[in-house]
Amino acid sequence: MVGTGCSGTNAYRYGTMREWVLSLTVVLADGTVIKTRQRPRKSSAGYDLTRVFIGSEGTLGLVTEATLKLTVRPQSENVAVASFASIQNAAECVTKVVEAGIPVAGVEILDDVQMKCINASQTTSRQWKESPTIFFKFTGTPSAVKEQISMVQKLAANASGKSFEFARGAEEMKELWSARKQALWSVMAMRRGPEDRVWTTDVAVPMSRLPDIIDATKEDMTKSGLLAGICGHVGDGNFHAIILFNESEKKVAEGVIHRMVKRAVEMEGTVTGEHGVGLVKRDYLAHELGETTVDAMRRLKLAFDPLRLLNCDKVIRTEQPAPGEIKEW
Amino acid sequence: MVGTGCSGTNAYRYGTMREWVLSLTVVLADGTVIKTRQRPRKSSAGYDLTRVFIGSEGTLGLVTEATLKLTVRPQSENVAVASFASIQNAAECVTKVVEAGIPVAGVEILDDVQMKCINASQTTSRQWKESPTIFFKFTGTPSAVKEQISMVQKLAANASGKSFEFARGAEEMKELWSARKQALWSVMAMRRGPEDRVWTTDVAVPMSRLPDIIDATKEDMTKSGLLAGICGHVGDGNFHAIILFNESEKKVAEGVIHRMVKRAVEMEGTVTGEHGVGLVKRDYLAHELGETTVDAMRRLKLAFDPLRLLNCDKVIRTEQPAPGEIKEW
Structure with a gap:
């Protein structure tokens, strides 16, 4: 978790996982142990070392301890599933939901191929419409959840939604969310043989x-x-x-x-939202951020690990690549 | 703003200001210009340079541009003011509100002295109870705001609240929030002369x-x-x-x-939540974070500004202080 920004689910309401980390205990390359921060929710005491180490993929130090913010379990939650004729319609619905300021706890999209895999793999207990589908999660007081569902239902209909179903009870909630949960496993279940x-x-x-x-x-x-x-x-x-x-x-x-x-x-985007850089996306960074920014990251790496002991050459190459060494764009 | 974590108001629902910053353009000490990040809401592309520079108080680089997240103006908002016999009662009320998961947009406390100053300085148009007072801000749909107010009102009464008033209309909302706004100015208005x-x-x-x-x-x-x-x-x-x-x-x-x-x-707290370190709180950092952590911050400083050109010796001393040089605790 500390290694990536992965939120497991949509971060719209709750922010990304990294925002829930208050402090880290880290062993540096020379064996020094530091604690990045104390545990109040807010601090301006020096540089933000916590965020320096989060997502650094083991290249700056070894995280041995993390202090996280706590939150309250919502009084009530529910799930809704909406299917659309096209990805455009689905995206239009999401835009309207966001523009209306509805504080949904999750908005996840699965495309038609993904829905087909879920049906074919029988990883869930029901058959789904094989079209682009949005999974919504709602949290709050019972009346706030009810209000949010009714607002989203209207917006989905306005965006030419083909169907909209919300759960009536805990069992249905689990059933409706199951397709979202099975997305990855359903594709894995489609392997044609051990070489896939x-x-x-x-x-x-x-x-x-x-x-x-x-x-x-x-x-x-x-x-x-x-x-x-x-x-x-x-x-x-x-x-x-x-x-x-x-x-x-x-x-x-x-x-x-x-x-x-x-x-x-x-499109002014990023080469990875959650998964991280590792080796495969390392040479893309200069295209996204520019060489001067990658060089600033290199300074950071060498400041904390001058002997290049930790996961060397992951995330960034510790030496500037020779001209032509970086993959053609 | 970029220099501190100051949220202006309580960050309970909306997070601190630094969480709203997506990317920065920074001029480094050697004149290099970098852009820390692209503008998607989520990225794991390399080290989090954005957060390295936020709150660094001009010691690592000069911020010339900031890209911020946008949010939607809430459909509805309101303000409530509750007074209490003691700070303990007021704090108890806040704990209950947080434990109930009520997503208040702001919870601000002003003590009895602060309320006296506001009355004495006549910086607002009404007279206030001169006891510890909590100012709440609520945002959401009209019915969500109404529900939140009614829940908070009950919790305030349970915590021996002496009074609870919420605004009926925009004018009253402004009036009720005015004391919170005038806190600092009301103390300034109490100056006995120019030497104060x-x-x-x-x-x-x-x-x-x-x-x-x-x-x-x-x-x-x-x-x-x-x-x-x-x-x-x-x-x-x-x-x-x-x-x-x-x-x-x-x-x-x-x-x-x-x-x-x-x-x-x-109390496992921090020497500054929002205001920053500067010179005055510099030597407190080692007490809060330990010398090894301050030394890690020093490495960061020297990696980005080896010639010590930028706001030298603010936040951290660029040379390790001699034994006995740091203020007695």
């Missing part, structure tokens, strides 16, 4: 560009002939691609992902 | 310790004989002391603040 692998990766863009990038990426995926679904944290402009491939299809899968990342950067 | 100065400073503690530290600090302030009020962002465990003093009272004021800061650290 599943590639999951993510990007994020400004919210207004999400329908465009999902559209273009879906078109590219269809052309590729691969089994590839999309699952998105729509309230954050963040989505995941889940692609099934074998060794002979690897180059094709790489091409789809490379173009998805390039598209995200061209 | 006003010292504002802040600390933060875990929320459960807030009544204890306010209590002890008030007792100390009363003993000091100075005019000194307390104004707190209760939902964050953060409060401000506002002290009127002249040259001959300066040592006494310093003593009050020194003991307040020490108390905060002893």
